[in-house]
Amino acid sequence: MTSSNSLSTRPCQILIRSKTALELFDVPEHPSDPISALRPPLLQGPTTFLKTSPDGAFAYVHIAGHGIVRIDLRASNNGSTATDTNTAPFSISKENTPTFLSDTAAVQMMDVSPLGTFLLTWERYYADKKEPNNLKVWNAADGQLLAAFAQKTLKREGWPYVQWTHNEAYAFLHTPSEIRIYTPESLLHNRYVDNLRIPGILTLNLPRTRILSSTEAHSAPSYMFTSFCGGTKDKPARASLHEYAPGTGTGSSSAANPYPALLSKSLFQAEECVTHWNPAGDTALLTIQTSVDASGQSYYGSSQLFLLAKHLPTVQAVPLPQEGPVHDVAWMPSLDINKPSSFLVIAGRMPSLASMHQGADGKATFLFGSAHRNVIDWAPHGRFVLLGGFGNLSGSMSLWDRNKLKLIPSSSAQNSNVNGTLRADAVVGHGWAPNSRVFAVSTCSPRMNVDNGVRIFRYNGDELLNVPWKNEQYRPNQLLEAAFVPAKPLVYPDRPQTPIKEGRANDTTDSTSITSDTIKSATAKPAGSGGRYVPPSMRGRASAGGGTGSSLAERMRREKEGNLQKAGKVEDDSKKPKASTVTSALTGRSIPGLVIQSKTKSKSALKKEKTKLKQAQQDEVNRKVEAQKALLMQGEPIAPVDMTKTPEAVEPSVDPEKRARKLKKMLKQIEELKQKAMDTLNDDQQAKISSEPELLAELASLKL
Known part of the structure; x- marks a missing residue:
């Protein structure tokens, strides 16, 4: 068994897949490291795709027209070939290599579970085939088929349609109207142990990692996941955060939803949702993409970023600086x-x-x-x-x-x-x-x-x-x-930066x-500009490459x-102290570090002040009119209102006779409105009747 110390000193390796071969190389860490010896190619011939196990022990490769083979990368490190009969030896071709997963020549998509225990494959659906189930779950240890489902269509944003929890205790199967949950044992019999009704679900996402606190490690397990449901004509799209606690639901699809969403957000015109889980597996970031930009600033639609966590009361939009x-x-x-x-x-x-x-x-x-x-x-x-x-x-x-x-x-x-x-x-x-x-x-x-x-x-x-x-x-x-x-x-190990030489210490930039x-x-000094021809008239000028020239482009x-x-x-x-605006009495200059108030106000500030003053004047006139109405109800004589202070005051240039005729016309209209039933009048007509005392007061002030 290889010790951890020997693993930590082993050079990292890179897999390079070309149209002719699959190769494995050691990658140096320092420029002074010797070039590693070449190995023979792992595979000869064209390949379709490549997947590796999470621990780097195996590589699963699909050979075009042949199927999926497994390569033991550990055997490459000690210079020997793999001993497993189902594992491909090195420098092989499809003519002399058995497939690790049987009948997988038509497979187009593949995924590996978080711990590398299970493999998931998908191939095109054919109803007339003897075995129409095209979504298959395999045992990664021996390549045996464990379960198969029918998945007629595949949308890449919804892949993979089967996802495992971080500890592989449960598998979640995504269907168009619900999520079916399996244990490793029930998966063999194709019988789900629980289901969650989510009509219209388009994407499902579970965290592949989870870091448990000491409290969570000793409590009943629960699993977080997100769902995204597309919008319809009468319903917006919806993104939700869920928590599945085994054994707490009814397990019946006809009952009310036993696992309601912790958080949910309705999204208009949203078409795509991408989930990003934090390492602890309890907080998610959702990138929502829409095809239409409401602001009209982009032809490519718009996007939003939301934060969803169990400890948050609502879905929060992430405030972006730009x-x-x-x-x-x-x-x-x-x-x-x-x-x-x-x-x-x-x-x-x-x-x-x-x-x-x-x-x-x-x-x-x-x-x-x-x-x-x-x-x-x-x-x-x-x-x-x-x-x-x-x-x-x-x-x-x-x-x-x-x-x-x-x-x-x-x-x-x-x-x-x-x-x-x-x-x-x-x-x-x-x-x-x-x-x-x-x-x-x-x-x-x-x-x-x-x-x-x-x-x-x-x-x-x-x-x-x-x-x-x-x-x-x-x-x-x-x-x-x-x-x-x-x-x-x-x-x-986690290693910090290697200290640079003393001669380079001054080259660091804050x-x-x-x-x-x-x-x-x-x-x-742009890359590759050293050999560029510069005309004699431009030599020595920064615009020829120095970046400080006077040309329009440079400026x-x-x-x-x-x-x-x-x-x-x-x-x-919230923690930043407010800066003072005190200026020096001796020099008249602002004290360094303090905010300087602008002496000239902007147009918007002047407009706001004018509106505020006008509103205050109008409030004063309304107060006086209300007081005169009260005197009129008591039968006391009405004192004329000083209209010179109102925003609607009559200017000296206005003919008093013309103003009087206009006021009499308005009073006549009010008398006609009084003849009608009050319940048939709208708000504007009733307001017009209530303004009669003001009009009478203004008419009296004209003294005609």
Whole structure:
């Protein structure tokens, strides 16, 4: 049996699947490490997809036109072939390899349970087949079929249709109108032990990990999950958080729902819901995507981010520092239940803004600055995080230390991670090694059919060139997939940054200067511009590459970059002391650090003051009119109202005779209204009758 110490010192491995073979390579950790010896390919020939067990012991590969085979990766590490007759030996082809899962040549989708005990496959449904059940559950130990269900259609957002709890005690089968729950024993007989009625459910999501507190470990088990139901013509879409406690429900589909949702949110025009679980498995983030942007600012719809947790009274919308679409969301990995959870979000129109938030209430605590980014990739230990602009973006990357909240300084002379020039073009796949020391980016077919290859970087941005494979063999379009072999938690220790040499100590950059110095440096010396021809008239001028020229493009770029959000901590306004506005009596200048009040008021402030004054004057007139009405009811003479102070006062330029004629006309209309029944008059007509004393008072003030 292999000890944990030997596992922690073993180099990480990467699986590279191309159109001609499946290969396994050792990945170096340092630039000085020797290049590892080449192994023969694990498989020869084309393959369709690849899945690995959670502990990295086995790889399940689908060979086109043949079926699913299992490869023992542990046998590769000790230089021997696998002994299991159902496990593929190394350097094999479909002609000499038995399938691990029988009759799986037509399988299109596959999934592995959280602990690697079960396998799930799906193939196209055919009603005329002898065995029409096309959704199958297999035993990962021996490849035996355990259960099969009929799943006529497959929607990728709903996959997988069978999901297991973190401890694999229960399996949840997603059907169009309910969730059926099985135990490992009842799964063999295809008899569910419980069901939850959720009509119209589109997606179901269970956390694959769960960290239990000491109280939860000694109490009855319960399992959290989320559901999303699509909207109809007369009903909006709905996202909900549920808790399943075995044995507390009725188990009858005809009875009232025995497991009501803990939290629920109605969503208009919502079409897609993506769930992100925290490491503890008790709090979920939901990214809701709609096809229509009500603000009209985007053709691609809009997105919202909500926080759902058992301890919260309602579903909370996560306050984002920058408005716009949500590009990516990721929780910080952690195995410590006592450590406060946090998550990272990239949102907003480009250049987007990355921010760190508290997992308890969703409040932002740190801003990583604005840049063209759309990808968050946490290292498995949660210490380092990669922020990148992949896909249709330029491929820029930045690497941060979560504990220090600073960019990680590079040991190379260029220090590309700090000065903002770290870049990987045309990235399709990316991921960290289980030791959190290196990560890989790959350009794969069919997404990109040129410049295929795999590049390895250290956690500080230094690229490793001492890799055992040659990217030329995968060009132009031969690479299909590249992924690190996973490992069990705690196999590799959590290690901080390696101290840089003393000569490089002054090259570290504080995080607060990321968007000024970093971007200017990146603009000043863009990658690949060293050999660019510069006309003699432009030589020595910054506009030729220095970034401070006087051309219109350079000026527009500097203005845009100057307005970008810089990295830094987010201050809590409730705890922030109010700044004083006291000025120095000697100099008349504001004291440094204090807020200076604006001497000129804005147009909106002046308009508000004018409206407030006008309302106060009107209230004063109404008070006087009410007093005169009371005197009129008592039979006392009415004193004329001073209308010069009212907003509707008669200006001196108005002819008194014309005003008198208008008042008499209005009084005549009031007399006609009095002849009608009061219950037939509307509110405006009744208000007109009640204004008669005011009109009489104004007519008397004209003294005609």
